[in-house]
Amino acid sequence: MIDKMKLSRRAALKTLGVAAAGALAAPSVITRSLAAGETLVVYNFDGLLGKVIKDHWIDPFSQKTGVKVEVLTMQGSSPPMAKIKAQIDAGRPDADVIPMQMTDYIFGVRNNLFQPIDAKDMPEYANLYPDYITPYGPKLVLWSYGLAYNTDKIKTAPTAWADLWDPQYKGKAALNEALFDQALEMVNLVSKGKPLPVDDGTFAALTKLRPNLATLWTTGAQAEQLLRTGEVWIMPVWNGRVYPLKDQGVPVDFVAPKEGFFTRSDPFCIPRGAKNPDIAKAFINFSCTAAPQQAMAEKLFYASPNQKVVYPPDIAKRVVVATKEDMARAVPENFEVIVDNLPEWRRRWDAWKQS
């Protein structure tokens, strides 16, 4: 009896050891038995984007592995970096996975906030476009910045950013305040034909746009509300904020302007000192796979860096960057330069607002 028990215990230990070794080699294949009961803490977006990630990334991962996923909802689409930095510096980050905006990401890398993620731990990396793999995590949720317009009020669809300056839209256009760097790059595309540098010319062009601007908005929800009420007829916004409105019957549509559109994406990172880095890697790897990525594209029209994702024709148009060629057409952005210049641009932007 005792012998038998010993044996079985040894066998159990052996199995566990193999499983653990397997898990170490490739966390993505964490078995249900090993990870079950563990808790993973993930920062998630608010609104519709957060819901799609919860329904199609988090819940299926949870079901598959038995890991309990706790969600911390961010305000808007940017994580609270001040808090996160303080926690990481103290060695106690409150989450295992945090989606970053590119500017947050640069800040995080410069301050050594993230754990490197080795490609050998991420089997799904094999299917991602290499441009979308960073040393600290894959860039997911490819959102494209183009023009939204009211199809009731504007009969001929705009084709260019320059249309924003059209005098017929006096008091009926808007710009984004929170990601004002993107607005500045857009103005540069029109006035200089390239996104940078931001200089006197940029602000002169912006001043010419001022009579058309009804307001500035800070969150996607605010942008939606402006489009929904007809308060604003035309403005730069992200594709995923426009098409769900259109499907609800709001008379809006989205165009990728001919001067060029911007596509940004959010690296999913693991903070240094995270409690469950292996499960975090498994979750990120799972999120990269075709099914969750396909769901993101079909529900919210944000494109995927996964080459295995195949978009139906109507979705392909809406995700803006459906193919590698489309991705190459997006205006390249230099986030290092953006982060370095943000304080100076912000002062000039604030001064411009008061002029």
Added chain:
Amino acid sequence: MASEASLPSVLAPPGAKGMWLVCLKRYGWWGLLAPALLLYALVFFLPLSVLVADSLHPSGAADLSLANYNAFFTDGITLSIFLRTVRLALFVTLACLVFGYPLALFMRRAGPAMRMVALTIVVSPLLTSVIVRNVAWLLVLGREGMVNTLLRNAGLIDGPLPLLYNTFGVVVGVTHVYLAFLVLPVFSALLAIDPSTEQAAASLGASRFTVFRRVTLPMSMAGVIAGSTLVFVLTMGVYLTPVIMGGSFVTTLPMVMTDLVRTQFDFSRAAAFGVMLLVFITAILIASSRAEKRIEQMRGEMP
């Protein structure tokens, strides 16, 4: 609190009862204050000292430097935004006085039922989320909003009036909620006025306006100062209403601080600007309490 434990021994010597009462009063009050003091030390003064320390180390540098405070005055925009925030706070305070003082007067004269109704209406915005309140205003003041539609249908205007996404919109939105902070102190100051003083003035031949100007208004001044100070100080800290109803075209100092933290990651500069705001507000509070004391003294001198 330790003094409470030692009370019985103080109690023991007979004949010292009067002294014991003095002791209880003195240490007892401090004992009552201790938990609050401790809490404040922990949740206010300690973080505040961390904030001040942060503000003196620009970008995490080891050396002490006033560069962040220097930037407040010399970066070419922050001082101007601060002054505009002060201007906005003055506008809101004025609007609250214009709407709130007559309302408080009305509430003083009104019966208990009417008073209750007025009070509920004044306080109700405080019970609503700031976002809900502001978005509701968007529907009222927008280009296609209720006010503009009404005026246009009545043939009073040709184009829509710019009621939103400017200083006017922010003043409306902030006044709506902070009105309560003016009405309540003014109302209680008015209630404290003995009606016989006004009757005396009237019986001596003062007109209703003179009674108001010479008796009611001066005697309610303490409430006016307390209420205005509250509204002014609270408005110096507004963030969401200028973002939503000002369309971010109205920039307040808290918006600058938020951006420093959220997009520029310059925590130490945000801390410095926060300290500047705090110093300014403290100065306002001190000035206001001095003014109140002056008024109390003046009232004491009155026969």
